[in-house]
Amino acid sequence: MDREALLKELVIREAPTKIFFLVIDGLGGLPVNGKTELETASTPNMDRLAYEGACGLLHPVLPGLTPGSGAGHLSLFGYDPLKYDIGRGILEALGVGADVRKGDLTCRGNYATFENGVITDRRAGRIPTEVNRRLTAKLAQEIKEIDGVQVFLYPGMEHRFVVVFRGEGLSDDLTDADPQKNGLPPEKAKALSPNAKRAEEVVNKFIERATEILKDDHPANTVLLRGFSLPPDIPSMEELYGLRCASVAYYPMYRGLAQLLGMEPLEAGPEPEDAFNVVKENRDRYDFFYIHIKKTDSYGEDGAFDKKVEMIEKVDKALPVLLEAKPDVLVITGDHSTPSVLKAHSWHPVPILLWSLYVLPSKVSSFGESECLKGSLGIMRAVDLMPLVLANALRLKKYGA
């Protein structure tokens, strides 16, 4: 039996326990002067929880694999990222706050420059975002529908935008409508399988019409589309685990990701304390709260070691607000590591702290990579975390007679 079917069968759907799942994006790091960002940060609250709770390290996907944000989050929520794929178009659409539903075909768009039969600039001279907004509004006004397929447009930064096509029978088995290099003629999207013919037609008609509408908007006088993707056909967390789930994420992409898994988005301000207060206020309405902190990852990607440290300290300082809401199970971890020295997501396993009344306490001195190695969870795959979380919430029946 596969894991999902197994869990679905074992889950206790009516249970009073509350699970708080705090994802500090890009939490894991590498040492500078002998200590990682998390080890450098002064985190008295997390340290106490680490002593009482169970600590360990999580491989987001497999040893050595660096996950994108989609894969890193899926894994934490118990979905095998090797089974479910969140396409680039979807992720981009979620990032601009697009409403993406089952069956919607999404893609990334670029405004581009078309001259003498070739694409001379794939980014239309990086037009200002304000110009982008104006052009996207114009396109949205003119192209509401193509052959019975609804079209929704969302501007991004500079030359970037997102298209969501909503209609029956759209497949994402399409090549990019993008020559990939300047100086080449425009490319049409091509169906890679017969059932993508309808999508191919709609997408290419969209490009034709957009190019017609933009003809006087040089340098942004055409569009390139790429990364066609449908939302993954993925069961909701309520379906799998019987949990009423809410997300508290300031950035649209993470709210959107959570929505794909059936979590209801709750609005909160940008600070950790804002998020924790929202959990407190909504405690009774949900069983599971996913709380996302973004800036640790951004600082990691900027190589800003000290700022990442400060951000971790900020989370720790606000933590008592979250604890006042009395979780039965509290998870503190990241969706992947983002060591400042690498200025990028990395493959390093991420520290995890699992606190409940029923763990074997790790009795480690602090929450950090090296101490987590001594913890009672060991090094495990992130996808194995959710069953453990459910067990600690007393939400799993015994397996087998």
Add this chain to the structure above:
Amino acid sequence: MDREALLKELVIREAPTKIFFLVIDGLGGLPVNGKTELETASTPNMDRLAYEGACGLLHPVLPGLTPGSGAGHLSLFGYDPLKYDIGRGILEALGVGADVRKGDLTCRGNYATFENGVITDRRAGRIPTEVNRRLTAKLAQEIKEIDGVQVFLYPGMEHRFVVVFRGEGLSDDLTDADPQKNGLPPEKAKALSPNAKRAEEVVNKFIERATEILKDDHPANTVLLRGFSLPPDIPSMEELYGLRCASVAYYPMYRGLAQLLGMEPLEAGPEPEDAFNVVKENRDRYDFFYIHIKKTDSYGEDGAFDKKVEMIEKVDKALPVLLEAKPDVLVITGDHSTPSVLKAHSWHPVPILLWSLYVLPSKVSSFGESECLKGSLGIMRAVDLMPLVLANALRLKKYGA
């Protein structure tokens, strides 16, 4: 190649080494006053073995999954519990000491009360066990066979009994013949697939005849049957590992489980020392001894922390008897954890101690959960233990050229 096929190929069938496999049921625990049951117990013998041997922790099934006794044991003996399923009827039949053979259809039975067309009491007022014994003897006397299928009956406690149907072509793909609630009409067993038609007929005829025979035995004037199951189609340990195996288990269920895997049951008294003496006496006749200690689990389930501690100490005190029998490989572990604070089986990984001349010594200070975390085995899946045991017994060839 699957694991079983691989091991079968690598196993050295003629080897002089002796493996003693001591399963202390429900061994793992959670701390009270900072120490678990095993950590609280004074266990000088195990502590010495833990220092010399390799220690670690075993996940019986997967992180977070709490196994039943069947699943917990299968896993220890190298059978993937997600592949092999031991049904409830089988386990119950083994528990009353029934002789269960390949192809036998087993189920749990209840004496129940039938009045005015409905089941008014699914437990017949919990009739005394003596009444049960009398009624079961009467049924056994009257129903020896149905349509060429032999019928065997075993009384349990109070209103419970077990039926074993022995004949060709019986499937367990049947619904329970049990309305599950009082006040509803009796239910017949229904075949869930065409090949269970014969079983359906035999089972329902049994219920009809039993009800006729019991008509004057109010409140026990009918029977309910549920948990239909066949023994798993599972290769024996001799087949897989080339080991002549014996079990030394005082409780019938564990003897029965071992018998399903082809182990010969050896009789022993209830005390650890009795069991260890039996191993000593039979050392030359077998390669592998499974020794089962039950009471640690029972005390855990009762929430009797101190008694579980005492029982562990009792095992430790008797251990020199077992050591006199000179194992080449000695395993001490449990089939799952049963923390007294939870009064139930749990998902926590179980301490394991693997002693042989060829381990990397763990040099831990004692045998207990926290020390095992520092051991040389790490945290592993229980199903991976048997290859390691065979390796330490110098019973596995090299893999690959």
